[in-house]
Amino acid sequence: MSRSAVAPVDELEVKARVEDPDALRAALLRAGARLEFQGDMVDRRFDRGARLADRDEVLRLRVFRQADGAPAYGVLAWKGPHSKQGPYRRRAEAEARVGDPEGVATILERLGFAVSLRIDRRVEVYRLGKAVLRLEWYPDMDVLIEVEGEPAGIERAIAATGLGRASFLAESLPYFVAAFERRTGRAALLAR
Numbered sequence: 001m002s003r004s005a006v007a008p009v010d011e012l013e014v015k016a017r018v019e020d021p022d023a024l025r026a027a028l029l030r031a032g033a034r035l036e037f038q039g040d041m042v043d044r045r046f047d048r049g050a051r052l053a054d055r056d057e058v059l060r061l062r063v064f065r066q067a068d069g070a071p072a073y074g075v076l077a078w079k080g081p082h083s084k085q086g087p088y089r090r091r092a093e094a095e096a097r098v099g100d101p102e103g104v105a106t107i108l109e110r111l112g113f114a115v116s117l118r119i120d121r122r123v124e125v126y127r128l129g130k131a132v133l134r135l136e137w138y139p140d141m142d143v144l145i146e147v148e149g150e151p152a153g154i155e156r157a158i159a160a161t162g163l164g165r166a167s168f169l170a171e172s173l174p175y176f177v178a179a180f181e182r183r184t185g186r187a188a189l190l191a192r
Helices: 020-028 101-110 151-161 173-184
Strands: 009-018 032-045 058-066 073-085 088-098 113-128 131-139 141-149
Touching: 009 073, 009 151, 020 113, 020 131, 020 141, 020 151, 032 073, 058 101, 073 101, 088 101, 113 151, 141 151
Parallel strands: none
Antiparallel strands: 009 088, 009 141, 032 058, 032 113, 058 073, 073 088, 113 131, 131 141
């Protein structure tokens, strides 16, 4: 029996803080972006005694609950160590869509993994050309936009947002959490 392995792909992304989500949404729609998902996105990172974190790897189960009440689905992902590629954050990533995310969580827990981080957010996911843009609302933190794709597509998508290019950083969520906490003097709340 032959098995073919799917090699991880390189994920390139940038993030920015959004002060006016309604204006950004309108700019995206004017530019021809297509709304692909709207609802809750629940992330659970799994680890065993920080062994993955120590290697800068992530094992994540993401659950998508659509606002229209359609059945939820999950995406199980492995992410390799991060680096920078020019102005972008880069990570190798392998993903698989799963129909029963609760079952997958149970399997991971039975294998000795425990939830190491919870992130709950409401999201709108747009596609503009080959770029994916995700507006993210957290329980108590800034609204963020993430843009993912290839460099040319990312740059076209950034231009469509109406935000300045300098607003988009090759940083991960902890950077934006720290910036929020410094600016407001409040602790960010990422999970309900």
